Amino acid sequence: MPQRICVTGAGGKAGRAVVAGLRAHGYQVEATDVVVTRADRENGMLAADLTDYGQAVEALSQADAVVHLANIPAPGLSTPAVTFNSNITMNFNVFQAAAANKLERVVWASSETTLGLPFDTPPRYAPVDEDHYPLPTSTYALSKVASETVAGHVAQWSGIPHIALRFSNIMAPEDYQRFPQFQHDPHQRKWNLWGYIDERDPACWPWRSRPRPFAATRPSSSPPRTPSCPARRPNSSPRSTPASASPGKSASSALCWPSTAPARSSASTRPTPGATTCLPRADP
Ligand SMILES: NC(=O)c1ccc[n+]([C@@H]2O[C@H](COP(=O)([O-])OP(=O)(O)OC[C@H]3O[C@@H](n4cnc5c(N)ncnc54)[C@H](O)[C@@H]3O)[C@@H](O)[C@H]2O)c1
Secondary structure (H helix, E strand, O other): OOOEEEEEOOOOHHHHHHHHHHHHOOOEEEEEEOOOOHHHHHOOOEEOOOOOHHHHHHHHOOOOEEEEOOOOOOOOOOOHHHHHHHHHHHHHHHHHHHHHOOOOEEEEEOOHHHHOOOOOOOOOOOOOOHHHOOOOOOHHHHHHHHHHHHHHHHHHHHOOOEEEEOOOOEEOHHHHHHHHHHHHOHHHHHHHOOOOEEOOHHHHHHHHOOOOOHHHOOOOOOOOOOOOOOOOOOOOOHHHOHHHHOOOOOOEEEEEEEOOOOOOOOOOOOOOOOOEEEEEEEOO
């Protein structure tokens, strides 16, 4: 298991929770973000713009693995072209920098939007699963779809497992206060079929993500698996809030591509010949 983890987007919503979760479990965290406050800097966060390849290489240079969360995190925050170009550039740079630095693992944030969200146009069927992919309807979602393809190929070239997590809408503890109002008007959350994850859920994935064979992971007939994450949710239990009645928060599953990557080393996280590159999905 890697010990030194670079977390990109460390100043963001998911990033702060992931950094805290990793540190709580004894990992050495190399936090980086393009926006770094004085307090962040004093806490060791490195300022780096990941649209610049050299900065991406240096940001990852001391790490065994990377949890890559930095991106423009939704459609409509920047122009459509800036959203696509920024995200695809950041993602390629991080994947390529991980290969250049011979990291053991790349875990990165894809998005549920790759499955067709927002569902202003109804989904082809529900609940949606991996067979609803790819259906990008924004340049944000397109940046994630394209990045999944890029990640798959860099993983094959390098032999480094790349794990794309198709996060659903990320909720912070204070966001749960809005949940009761959703129950009076279900249409408010129709756009993503009432899904969400807790901001602390991404902190579980560095422990949970394991490359698995394609044939074993098709989701449609599999029962949901309940995440188990050590020492999580010390102060609250979002699943016991009114939102726990939501049908959205459920399973995770993995879509894996056979890899032709050669064996790289004896480290346990390195793939062997014929190993798989996995794209697990963090469902709503
Ligand atoms: N928030 C959600 O509901 C949601 C849902 C699905 C997927 N995601 C994905 O999860 C990840 C984290 O989302 P979040 O909600 O924490 O977003 P966030 O905006 O809170 O954090 C993203 C961070 O990336 C940093 N960043 C942006 N451009 C950068 C650059 N050029 N170089 C370095 N850092 C840069 C930002 O400064 C920010 O701190 C993103 O990749 C997002 O696309 C988010």
